[in-house]
Amino acid sequence: MNWMEYVNAFWVGGAICAICQVFIDRTKLTPARILVSLVVLGVALQALGLYQPVVDYAGAGATIPLLGFGYSLAKGVAKAVAETGLLGAFTGGVTGAAGGIAAAIVFGCLFALIARPKSRS
């Protein structure tokens, strides 16, 4: 077992989160805007070929943060365009991220049916 891969996932993932925390605390950017920026940035970085090396180095440390969501959208598009051209430009992104999106919707509905919100203290 290669322990370095866990160390790399930990520090890269943690660093991405810590940088975002600086933006939350010190700018007027709301978390929603930061998340949107991260996804779009993930698409852009992968389009420029800059994100694949990060994924190769850090594994889940790069794919689990929302940048990775953008990465899988972009990767899916590139693959689909290579296969089907123009049609792929439309189908590729969602295909690449389909697992996460469908899971979020289904588990969202499912857990909403069993759980209910609780007051905080």
Added chain:
Amino acid sequence: MKLDKQSYQRLLEQKSPPSPLPLDCLKAFLFGGAICTVGETVSNFWQWRGLETTDAAAATSITMVFLGALLTCLHLYEKMAKHAGAGTIVPITGFANSIVSPAMEFKSEGLVLGVGAKLFVIAGPVLTYGISASVIYGLILVLLGGGGGA
């Protein structure tokens, strides 16, 4: 005293305590890093079960979304997030939390206009702009002649 906006702005910045940045960042780093390490473990598990890289990545996303949703439903995610900040917002588990929490909250307005419509009230923009960006990237690839097939 006649108050004007500029001098009041200066006064209130003086009197409003800022967020404790180093501590917030440290906690975001530790929580975010820990979630990603769990993700790495899950990913290795799926690869060990024989899934190839792309499929293992999708299975990992689904598993992490499930974990985020489960912790939300057990009211544990909000308790972690109070400390973790970006450390729990930025990972994909936070994406799951942002979908499950409004679904739970707006159940009282019914299954269609409550759960169904409000599911994406926070996560919607992420999908809107993420998918749009991917389509634009795809169109650029097509224009650059990267398209094969039809």
Added chain:
Amino acid sequence: MIERIGQRTLHLTSRPYLMAHAAAVGKKEGEGPLGAYFDFVTEDDRMKQKSWELAESALQKTAINLALHKAGLQRGELDVILAGDLLNQCTGSFLASVDSDTPYLGQYGACSTMAQGLALGGCLVEGGAARRLLAAASSHFCSAERQYRFPLAYGGQRAPTAQWTATAAGAAVLGARGTGRIRLTHVLFGKMVELGVKDANNMGAAMAPAAYDTLSTLLADLGAQPTDFDCIVTGDLGHVGADLLLTLLRTDGIDLSPVYSDCGSLLFGDEQDAHAGASGCGCSAAVLCGPLLRDMQAGKIRRLVFAGTGAMMSPTSVQQGQPIAGICHAVVIERSDA
């Protein structure tokens, strides 16, 4: 008769009676430093209801019924109910009074609603439009979160300047005749003051200039010093806003600190993780109708200025980039011996 004094202060010459008062609060509020002063503390913030809006209305209804009971009145004996809360269309309040069979006037003054209701109610009683009326206000952490911020289970982080919406309700009965000793003597309706604060997580800062305007006008109109009163309380400026108000008044040479308190700073203890303090209509309503009026009954406070402060904003106005204005209505309450 209503006499106008100075710029804007109204003197209610026959001094309407505050016949009875009651406060009902949530679990966290009951665990706070003022817990023992409230008439009703719920164990379950849901109040056995199926939605948070219904829970809030049940809490307000509890406070109203307790106040009526203490005044020895039935609901039908009121000439009007003035009630408000933070929710769209005052949902908590109309649901609480829908079966009251009493004329109802919905109030919206954000967190200044209790002061607005009392001030308006005082004028209605003084002017003969009502013999007995009830003013009430409520807020609920959970119903306010889902309307103004995020779902409860969403993992967000609160800023150090953010205030915690109180789960609380207060109700007071005003009457032209009575046997009690607590009476309303002056009211002052506040102006909106907007100084460009846009941060919805720093509402104390948005409201402090309005409190400064109202309190300095009141003191000037009455020719009074802060120490002429036993206690001057603002609605819910919280720690940040209260500090700003004291600083603003100090630049005019007015030292409010010996008699000053803020309901938002009083409701929760430091260990309760409420950041800059409490907020919400119910906060000032419950602190007034609980501890403050009880202290007046006991003779510990004889002359009180209750200055409810509100932040004039909505999720829509904030999203459209509009600044948050503050408002502050004040009432002077006195205990007469004899």
